[in-house]
Amino acid sequence: MTEDDVPEGRNRAQALRHRRLAGAMRAAAGLLVSVALTFAGLLFITFLIGRVVPIDPVLAAVGDRAPADVYERVRVELGLHLPLHRQFARYLAQVLRGDLGMSVLTANPVAQDILRVFPATLELATSATFIGVFLGVPMGVSAAVNRGRWPDHVLRVVGLFGYSVPVFWLGLVGLLLFYGRLSWLPGPGRLDVVYEGWIDGGTGVLLIDAAMAGEWAVFRNAAAHLVLPAAILGYFSLAYISRMTRSFMIEQLGREYIVTARVKGMREFRVVWVHALGNAWVPLATVIGLSYATLLEGSVLTETVFAWPGLGFYLTRSLLSADMNAVLGCTVVVGAIFIGINLCCDAAYRMLDPRAR
Structure with missing residues (x-):
């Protein structure tokens, strides 16, 4: 050189x-x-939904008996007298400022209400996802390894039951059995009444706040209340994750590199749980992420059955009260959650698959 x-x-x-x-x-x-x-696009669709539903937001704010001048004044304040394109521009500017409007039900800003109720949903969805992943993935792998044999049939029936049975029915049966008959677990809600107000401020996630405050009685009570709804949602998540894991593993176990590894005498445990599952994690990460986003969007039926004060319960009450600002605000938050989870899934896909990089 x-x-x-x-x-x-x-x-x-x-x-x-x-x-x-x-x-x-x-x-x-x-x-x-x-x-x-x-x-x-999400904001545009949300805006159109707010304009086509047969609910007058002015009447929801002022009531049916308000005078005509009050009705007109509130209509102008809400910007409903403007052309649609100017209404959308105003709505877009408000959302970008973090202003989702005022809730008719609580008389608070919708953004403030969502920040208050979302930690409860985060706690429930995260616990359920842990159950779904740590049980669903091994179940799917075992079903794929024993494809066509009795363990595969049993695990598929278990998954199919969880995927098909309505989640609210499972919740009601769980309450009737474990709370009503056996008294093994506490009833609806996040805490017993006696512990209300013991934890002030913090993250809003009771388990974390109670542990940080050293209130272990509150921690145990909150964990006991979490067990049943998290198990119900976790079973639903488990059914979906185990089914997809089985499909991905069957595909990987039929690849040539698996046959080569077995011919070379590699241990079956390493072939299945390291090589095959390692490659199956690439599409499985997206499945787990979307399952988590589905639970984070507000498990409406589960939160309603268990009176769990989360996003789904708040959305249900808002719908029944025709509180469109709260409904549309929750819709925007749910859409933003899915966008964020999709970005995280794309990043995980690139990390797990060198070809994507």
Whole structure:
């Protein structure tokens, strides 16, 4: 190598780094544009829903007996006298400022109400997802390994039952059996009445707040209340995750690299749980992420059955009260959750699959 080749090699490496950086910046810019367009489309659909539902937001705010001048004044304040394109521009600006309107039901800002109730849903959905992943993945792997034999049939029936039976029915049966008959678990709600007000502030997740405050009696009571609704939702999540895990594992176990590994004498445990499951995690990460997002959106029926004061329970009460600001605000939050979870799934996909990088 001559002395002239050294700067030439450095220039070539520097140019390669610049091209990679420019490609990464273009990909990031494209991702930001895609997210912005998706969120704008979500807001546009939400705006149209608010305009086509047969509920007058002015009457919901002022009541049926309000004078005509009061009705007109509130209509102007809400901007409903403006053309639709200006109404949408105003709505878009409000949402970007974090203003989701005022709730008729609670007389509080909708954003404040959602921040208050969302930690309860986060606690419930996270617990249920842990149950679904830590039980559903081994069940799916076992069913795939024993494909066509009795363990596969049993696990498929268990999964099919959880996937088909209405979740509110399971909740009612669970309350009747474990709370009403056996008295093994406490009833609806997040805490017994005697513990209400013991924990002030914090994250809103009772288990974390009670542990940080050292209130272990509250922690045990909150955990006992969480067991039944989390188990019901976890069973629903388990059924979906185990079914998808089985499908992904059957596909991987039929690949040539698995046959090669077995021919070389590799232990079956390593073949199944390291190599096959390692490759199945790539699509499985997306399945788990979307399952988590579905639970985070507010498990309406479960939260209603168990009087769990989360996003789903708040949305149900708002719908029954024709509180459209709260309903549309929850819709925006749910859509934002799905967008965020999808971004996380894409990032996990790139981390788990070198080909995607």
